[in-house]
Amino acid sequence: MPRTLDGQITMEKTPSYFVTREAPRRIHGMSPATKLIVVVRNPVTRAISDYAQMLSKTPGLPSFGTLAFRRGLGPVDTAWSAVRIGLYAQHLDNWLRYFPLSRFLFVSGERLVSDPAGELGHVQDFLGLKRVVTDKHFYFNATKGFPCLKKAQGSGRPRCLGKSKGRPHPRVPEAMVQRLRAFYRPFNRKFYQMTGQDFGWD
Numbered sequence: 001m002p003r004t005l006d007g008q009i010t011m012e013k014t015p016s017y018f019v020t021r022e023a024p025r026r027i028h029g030m031s032p033a034t035k036l037i038v039v040v041r042n043p044v045t046r047a048i049s050d051y052a053q054m055l056s057k058t059p060g061l062p063s064f065g066t067l068a069f070r071r072g073l074g075p076v077d078t079a080w081s082a083v084r085i086g087l088y089a090q091h092l093d094n095w096l097r098y099f100p101l102s103r104f105l106f107v108s109g110e111r112l113v114s115d116p117a118g119e120l121g122h123v124q125d126f127l128g129l130k131r132v133v134t135d136k137h138f139y140f141n142a143t144k145g146f147p148c149l150k151k152a153q154g155s156g157r158p159r160c161l162g163k164s165k166g167r168p169h170p171r172v173p174e175a176m177v178q179r180l181r182a183f184y185r186p187f188n189r190k191f192y193q194m195t196g197q198d199f200g201w202d
């Protein structure tokens with residue numbers, strides 16, 4: 001990590017930290033005062049999004065259903081990373097052995113799309129920053145189907161996230177979606193209890 005002067009904040013972003021067993025111990029060892037921001041979205045949509053990303057890198061991958069369910073139709077395969085990552089309560093359990101809940105901010109991935117300024121308001125408050133980023137900074141880009149920045153820093157031109165963000169998802173049969181929803185429900189409920197936040201996925 002780069003050195004941080006007084007008045008500066010160093011940020012590091014890696015999605016896999018949240019699900020990496022050794023990460024909480026190591027990060028706590030580096031600084032127990034670290035603030036932790038976790039963006040979570042409906043684990044079913046998350047799994048499909050993850051699969052879309054895998055498919056973009058490995059065309060010809062087996063179907064979503066083949067990977068998500070053992071023997072194609074059997075129980076949900078929690079060994080598959082796209083499924084396992086969505087077990088947020090289990091991952092959080094591992095972190096809470098090292099950090100109290102007060103060091104976490106959980107950002108709703110859904111609200112980050114529907115109300116980016118609102119979610120970033122919480123982020124700024126959590127970090128003890130003045131609310132500099134507001135709804136004035138965003139517009140909804142109908143082509144992209146997502147909010148984008150009105151002016152990117154340094155260029156003054158609008159800026160959307162890249163092609164790998166906000167990709168179309170492959171169609172997954174509704175029955176599979178429902179089975180996954182039912183599978184995640186108890187884990188989601190536990191996560192709502194642990195965080196004191198209802199993310200509205202059920």
Ligand SMILES: Nc1ncnc2c1ncn2[C@@H]1O[C@H](COP(=O)(O)OS(=O)(=O)O)[C@@H](OP(=O)(O)O)[C@H]1O
Pocket residue numbers: 015049050052112113146147148160161164165166167168
């Ligand atoms: N403003 C805006 N523009 C585009 N995309 C947005 C935006 N806000 C949130 N998202 C959601 O971000 C999802 C991709 O983020 P990831 O966490 O998968 O990215 S990464 O793991 O850091 O590569 C991506 O997921 P997919 O839609 O499944 O591609 C988006 O839903």
